[in-house]
Amino acid sequence: MTSTLLALLYDWTNGVVMISVFALVCVILIGVLVNFMMSGKGKNKTEDN
Template sequence: MIKLLTTLLYDWTNGVIMISVFALVVFILVGVLINFMASGKKDKASDN
């Protein structure tokens, strides 16, 4: 049991994968937000 806990605590692979997935999700959300902001400006300009 102790060996399993120390393996989980000191295993960097799981943490690196989780941080990478989180960073990927953040980049995707920022990209979607920028896309929405850019498309909103185009719609306002075409209305005028």
């Protein structure tokens, strides 16, 4: 009885929104990092002479 009463009193919407925003920011940051790593300039052997 008490657990159902506590579940009704608590609003889950704010927590779900905060976790969703945090997950979205993490995915965007990982995507930017991977893009930055893949577009890095490789060593050009003709310039080393």
